[in-house]
Structure formats: structure tokens, C-alpha cells
Amino acid sequence: MSELVEKASEAGARLRELALECRAWPFEEARKLIVRREKVGARKPLVFETGYGPSGLPHIGTFGEVARTTMVRHAFRVMTGDTVPTRLVCFSDDMDGLRKVPDNVPNRELLAAHLDRPLTRVPDPFGEYPSFGEHNNAMLRAFLDAFGFEYEFASATDFYTRGSFDQALIRVLERYDQVMDIMLPSLREERRRTYSPFLPVSPHSGKVLQVPIIEYDLASATIVYKEPETGKLVHQPITGGNCKLQWKVDWAMRWYALGVDYEMSGKDLIDSVKLSSQICRVLGGVPPEGFNYELFLDEKGEKISKSKGNGLTIEEWLRYASPESLALFMYQSPRKAKRLYFDVIPRHVDDYLAFLEAYRRQSPEEQLQNPVWHIHSGNPPAVDLPISxxxxxxxxxxxxxxxxxxxxxxxxxxxxxxxxxxxxxxxxxxxxxxxxxxxxxxxxKQYRAPDPTERAALADLSARLAALPDGADAEMIQNEVYEAGKAHGFANLRDWFRALYEVLLGQSQGPRFGSFVALYGIAETRALIGRALDGSLHEAG
Incomplete structure (x- = not known):
């Protein structure tokens, strides 16, 4: 037993040594956390956080943040020999007010009647959960659970209403003037006149109000504001879920209250990160290390949005491909803007399988650079897939x-x-x-009829296929496809293959044709060519 332990220890030490030298981006991020740990000290677990705004149905960007953060967390564990405890908190800002009705939900008129109320007090338009916020939280958690993420789910509603943020809220009130000094220069003139870091939840309307704070009292932890619908002055505690914070201040307060060490965010939030970091320092906290990733774009090159419902949903990707292929999409080039639409799916499925197959042949150093090592937390499965x-x-x-x-x-x-x-x-x-x-x-799919040159080449290809011996492999078939194209004057064989795809498959691109014929069958391919030559394939398409 001691010999096995010693070997395992040696293997772990070697892995840590390789990880410390690896330049894959999750290891680069983990290095920042090792330095932070040395500066801040080891008094608590290292806390990773991801944020989610459940104002619309979860989109893949939310999953991407959790997947990428998990990759960094695992890299940190490997580099430190798993000697430092870590936590991943997936925080949902479900106490935020519903500002607009998403385009991609049923019963939109039901939601319209509850604008500005906390998301966990807005009815679920799907009729499945007590509130819209809880519905969207459940969708996110179901997917994260299905993928096997290790995380702690946190609800803003729970943290505010049960008093978990009370001390941090009082700290914000103590530093009210300093927080305002940070926030006001970032706002337009009109917004400055009404801005307050505290958003009271109106006992009259139930709405999350964006109103000026007339005065505040630190001793009683209360604020005074004018109720918009009645015009009356309201004295309201900031604790116990009676108020929430504007999101940039809320972000900073969470970092401070939860002791967050690491959080990613989109490139569009760089300025917000700077402001929240300043506020976190004012509260007495240390802002987390961060990573600014590029945004996902839809098929038109526009930023994807939960409320618009453009781009892809988690459910849609999983209808057409595996979670692992989605994780590969998230791993690759996180600082580069990428189109996130249906046509990217097939390539990422095949790329994932190619990386998985290559992993078995690679050296330990190369394996740490392979995306599947990070996707599978260092333990990629062995999969036998003879077909792409x-x-x-x-x-x-x-x-x-x-x-x-x-x-x-x-x-x-x-x-x-x-x-x-x-x-x-x-x-x-x-x-x-x-x-x-x-x-x-x-x-x-749109089949076209072959032109005279293509007709002759297709007839020749059919004859060549018929002459092949039984058991002809993909390479032998591919050679005959080349020869048929060259024999009929296709100076650029790309034009010949495009003709094959457009005439026989009804599309402009396709597979390596010899491999396709080997899979589909020589007799079946010749029958397909026959239908193209007699016009029935084009007419049916």
C-alpha cells in the first residue's frame, strides 16, 4: 500500500511540475490565484464566483462562464496539489426588478403586469414554478447538474431576505458618501440627480424602486425616500430584504461579503469591473482576480441577449450535439469574439472527437495543452468512434x-x-x-442538375466504382473520384467536388467523398448518381 501511495505522490508531483510550466490559459489564470493566495493569506477557502441575471431564459454565455471558471478552478487544484480548499458560487441576481418582458417567453402580457417587481415575485409565464426567477434558476441548475459541475447555487433573494447580507449592507451605508463619489462621475447628468446605491422594495407597490434617497440614518440602518405612487415619505430599513443594491454596488458588496477571489466577466463590463473594484476596496475588501472574455455573436454578428433570445439556447445546442462539444466551444479562444449559431455545431463536435482521439497518443506535456484535459478535469474518456x-x-x-x-x-x-x-x-x-x-x-437542401461536363464525369465515376473490387477501402475509392475529375477536364478539383456535393447531396460542401462512399455503399452511391443523371434526384429536391 505504501508503495502505491508513493507512486501516486510521485505522479502528482510530476503533474504539478508540468502544470506550473503549461501555457494553456486556465493555468495562466490559476497562476494569478497562487500569487493572490500568497498575498492575501490562507485564512479561508478560495472562492470562485459566477453571476447570472435571470431576467430571461438562460443562454449559453451563462454556461460558458461556469465552464470556464471550472476549468480555472481545476487548474488551480492541480497546481497546488489540491491542498487549498475551493468553492464555486453560482450567484443569481433574482431579486432584481423585471425591467422589460423577454421576447422568447409565453404569456408575455402576464409578465407585463409585473414590471419592476423582483423576479422572484413575478409569476412564472410557463406555469411551472412559483416565480419567473425560480423558473429560470431551475433551468440553469438543471443544465449545470446534468453536466456534472461542482458548485453552490446562491439566490440574491435568499441572501437579502434572510439577512446574510445585512452587515455588508450596513457597511455600504457607512461608506455611503465614498460610494457615491465613485459612482456619480460615471453617470449622465440626469441620472446623477436621482441615483442612489440603495433600491428600496416598495411596501406599497412591491416594485424595486429607483428613487433618490432623501436621508439615511446609520444608527437605525434606515433610508428615507418618497414613494412615487403616493408621494409620501417612507422610512425603510435597508436590511432583511427591504432593499437591494444597484448592480455595480451590489457586485462589489458580494465580493466583499462572500470573500470572492475570482470572477470572470464579458469584455463589455470592463468599466463596471473597475468601478465595482473601487467600491469593494472602500468597503474594506480585496477585489477578485478576473478574466475578461469576448462576447458571443449571433448569425448577424450582433451580441446575443437573454431578453432578445437570439443566438442559441442551452437546450438547442444539446438537441444537436453533446455537452462536451459545447465545452470545447467555450474553451477555445475565450478572448476572441465568436459566432454562436447553429452552423458552428458540426465542426465543434468533430473537433472535440479529434482532440479526444489525439489525447491517447500525446505526451503528458501535450495532454495538458489539449482542450479535452480541461473539459474533463484531467480525465478524458476513451471513446471508439469510427465515423465523424x-x-x-x-x-x-x-x-x-x-x-x-x-x-x-x-x-x-x-x-x-x-x-x-x-x-x-x-x-x-x-x-x-x-x-x-x-x-x-x-x-x-437544393439539388441541381449536372451540366454536360459533370454528367460525363458522373457517368465515368459510376463505371469506375462498379469496376472496383469487393472490399475497396475509402482511399481506393477516393483515388477513383480524383481520376474521374481529372479525366473530364476539372483543372481545379475543388470544382469537381463541389459539383458532387451540389448534384448528389443538395449542398455546397460535404465530406471526403471516398470515405462517404465507403460508408454509404458503392451500389447505393451508383444508384444516387443514376438518379442525378435521369433527373429524378433534381426533380424530387
Whole structure:
């Protein structure tokens, strides 16, 4: 037993040594935390935080923040030998007032009647939870749980109403003038006249009010404001959930109250981070280390938004691809703006599988640079996948079948011995391919008739395929595809392959054609060519 422990200890030491030298971005972030730990001291666990505003349905950007933060947390654990306790707090600002009705929810008129009320006091338009805030929180937690994140969920409503923030709120009141000195220069002239860091929850209307504070009393921890609907002066405690803070001050207060050491944020919040950091210092806290990631864009190049519902939802990605492919999207180039739309999915599925396959052949140093090491917290699974996702998509397209059993018949011929029960990951990919084809490929397929040169080349290719010996592999088939193109004057073979895709598959791009034929079958491919030549494929499309 002692020998095993010693070997495990040696392996751990070697891993820490490699991690300390690795330049992958999660390790770079973890290095900042090691330095911070040395400065601040080891009096408490290292606290990671992610924030979520549940004013709309959760989008993938929210997941990305948790996934990326988890990667940094794991890198820190490895670099420190897991000797420092850590926590990841996923904080939902569900006490915020509903400022506008999201575009992508049912019963919008129901929400419209509750504008400005705390999200946890707004009815759920889906009719599933006590409030809209709780509905959106549940959606986020369900996905994070399904992916296996280790985190603590925190609700602003719970923390404010049960008094967990009371002492920190009193500290904000103590430093009221200093907080105002930080915030007011950042505001427009009109907003300065009405701004207050405290947002009282009106006992009259139930709304989160943005009103000037006429006076405050530190001894009783109360503020005085004028109720907009009645015009009466209201003396209200700032504790016990009777008030919340404006979000930049709230952010700083959370850092101070929870002792947050690390939090990521989008590039659009750089100025807000600076302001909140100043306020955190005024309160007596140390602002967390941070990482500014670039924003996600929709198919039009516009920033994705929870309220607009543009871009992709978590549920949509998971209908067409695995959580791991989504994690890869989040890992790669976090400081670069990226389009987050349906057409990025197939490539990320295949890229993930390629990284997973390469991992087994890599040195320990290379493995730490491989995204799958970070996606799977250092323990990527061994998966046997003889077929790429893009190939499956084209198989579904060419076969005109959305029946798993039919598709598995093609797969078994290509990879003898493959069975759904023995290859669950491949079976999962078949399901994703069917969904993606049905929703995105099929509606846009447009076959065209071949021109005279293409007709001759297709007829020649069919004859060449017929002459191949039984058991011809993908490479042998691919050579015949090349020869057919060259024999019919395609100086640029890209034009020949584009013709194959447009005429036979009804799309402008496609797979390595020899591999596709090997999967789909020579006889089936020749039948497909025959339909293209007699016009029935073009007419049906």
C-alpha cells in the first residue's frame, strides 16, 4: 500500500511540475490565484464566483462562464496539489426588478403586469414554478447538474431576505458618501440627480424602486425616500430584504461579503469591473482576480441577449450535439469574439472527437495543452468512434432516412462489429445527426442538375466504382473520384467536388467523398448518381 501511495505522490508531483510550466490559459489564470493566495493569506477557502441575471431564459454565455471558471478552478487544484480548499458560487441576481418582458417567453402580457417587481415575485409565464426567477434558476441548475459541475447555487433573494447580507449592507451605508463619489462621475447628468446605491422594495407597490434617497440614518440602518405612487415619505430599513443594491454596488458588496477571489466577466463590463473594484476596496475588501472574455455573436454578428433570445439556447445546442462539444466551444479562444449559431455545431463536435482521439497518443506535456484535459478535469474518456459527425450528417442526407436502425445498418457495413449497445457515444451522435439534419439541412437542401461536363464525369465515376473490387477501402475509392475529375477536364478539383456535393447531396460542401462512399455503399452511391443523371434526384429536391 505504501508503495502505491508513493507512486501516486510521485505522479502528482510530476503533474504539478508540468502544470506550473503549461501555457494553456486556465493555468495562466490559476497562476494569478497562487500569487493572490500568497498575498492575501490562507485564512479561508478560495472562492470562485459566477453571476447570472435571470431576467430571461438562460443562454449559453451563462454556461460558458461556469465552464470556464471550472476549468480555472481545476487548474488551480492541480497546481497546488489540491491542498487549498475551493468553492464555486453560482450567484443569481433574482431579486432584481423585471425591467422589460423577454421576447422568447409565453404569456408575455402576464409578465407585463409585473414590471419592476423582483423576479422572484413575478409569476412564472410557463406555469411551472412559483416565480419567473425560480423558473429560470431551475433551468440553469438543471443544465449545470446534468453536466456534472461542482458548485453552490446562491439566490440574491435568499441572501437579502434572510439577512446574510445585512452587515455588508450596513457597511455600504457607512461608506455611503465614498460610494457615491465613485459612482456619480460615471453617470449622465440626469441620472446623477436621482441615483442612489440603495433600491428600496416598495411596501406599497412591491416594485424595486429607483428613487433618490432623501436621508439615511446609520444608527437605525434606515433610508428615507418618497414613494412615487403616493408621494409620501417612507422610512425603510435597508436590511432583511427591504432593499437591494444597484448592480455595480451590489457586485462589489458580494465580493466583499462572500470573500470572492475570482470572477470572470464579458469584455463589455470592463468599466463596471473597475468601478465595482473601487467600491469593494472602500468597503474594506480585496477585489477578485478576473478574466475578461469576448462576447458571443449571433448569425448577424450582433451580441446575443437573454431578453432578445437570439443566438442559441442551452437546450438547442444539446438537441444537436453533446455537452462536451459545447465545452470545447467555450474553451477555445475565450478572448476572441465568436459566432454562436447553429452552423458552428458540426465542426465543434468533430473537433472535440479529434482532440479526444489525439489525447491517447500525446505526451503528458501535450495532454495538458489539449482542450479535452480541461473539459474533463484531467480525465478524458476513451471513446471508439469510427465515423465523424459530419460523415453521419451526410449519411442521413444521402439515405433520406431518419431511422436509427437504417443508419446503423450502413454503419455496421462500414465498421463491422459496431453496435449501439457497444458504442453508446456513436449512437448518441446518430441521434444528434438526425435532429440536425431534420431541422437545418433538409429545409435548405437544393439539388441541381449536372451540366454536360459533370454528367460525363458522373457517368465515368459510376463505371469506375462498379469496376472496383469487393472490399475497396475509402482511399481506393477516393483515388477513383480524383481520376474521374481529372479525366473530364476539372483543372481545379475543388470544382469537381463541389459539383458532387451540389448534384448528389443538395449542398455546397460535404465530406471526403471516398470515405462517404465507403460508408454509404458503392451500389447505393451508383444508384444516387443514376438518379442525378435521369433527373429524378433534381426533380424530387
Amino acid at each position: 459527425f459530419s460523415m453521419l450528417l451526410n449519411l442521413v442526407s444521402a439515405s433520406n432516412s431518419e431511422d436509427k436502425a437504417v443508419l446503423w445498418g450502413f454503419i455496421r457495413r462500414y465498421a463491422p462489429g459496431a453496435r449501439p449497445e457497444h458504442h453508446p457515444e456513436l449512437d448518441r451522435l446518430v441521434g444528434y445527426a438526425i435532429n440536425y439534419f431534420h431541422d437545418f439541412v433538409l429545409p435548405t
